[in-house]
Amino acid sequence: MKTNRRCRALLAVSLNLMALLFSTTAFITTHWCEGTQRVPKPSCGKEKKTNCLNYSGNETANETNQNVVHYSWETGDDRFLFRYFHTGIWYSCEENINAAGEKCRSFIDLAPASEKGVLWLSVVSEVLYIMLLVVGFSLMCLELFHSSSVIDGLKLNAFAAVFTVLSGLLGMVAHMMYSQVFQATVNLGPEDWRPHSWDYGWSFCLAWGSFTCCMAASVTTLNSYTKTVIEFRHKRKIFEQGFREEQNFLDQEAIKYFRERSVQTVSRSVEAFMDFASLRKSRHVGKVSEILGEDAC
Structure with missing residues (x-):
């Protein structure tokens, strides 16, 4: 039983650690949502030769004479670029079409004013989710490596299960609130x-993977606690049943012993009484014969 219990505790610790790593990675990365943005192409110049609008005419003249009307034969989606972007809880990063690299801005500033409160609740819930995962992981490690008795281990197991379940609920709420805020920002955000x-994106998948591992760890911990308690109750029931049977057996043996001793005592008392009565009778007969003998003389 001790080996099975230790294996279950080790499995719960591993799942909790995976949930903690996944949630921390998702929290600090910016790939919760990703896609493309349609932006107008910039004008071609000396430094920009591709993915730009090339107007007809002399480029030098176009640059010097600002009053000249420029025309382009590109229409529809050909006039736009589709740049890649990815967004996290803290930042939204976009591909820089004028230079190499990316430019990032705060996602909290991009969110609509009506959704900023929900976004901050999501952030707070995510932080609490990670903190409770750390507490649950610490309790599980303490129960696994430093538990001196089974009772103390069960107490730590129960507290770890409670903290893990609470963290999972907070994580679920945080992820759902972030999804709501992002969809509102898509519709009401800056043009x-x-x-x-x-x-x-993959960060969002990591966040829900963390929630899955967290709930699996809580279920494993509760299962370990429940199974250990049931095993102890079963063993206690067997012990009490064996103790009753042994006590009944001892009581029957004691009754039998005292009954035999009582019979022996009674038989000895009867024998003693009979011996005493026969002795007394013999003495009485002897005395009567002596009296009769004196009268005859």
């Missing part, structure tokens, strides 16, 4: 940021 197409 220069609104995505043309988007989908959830």
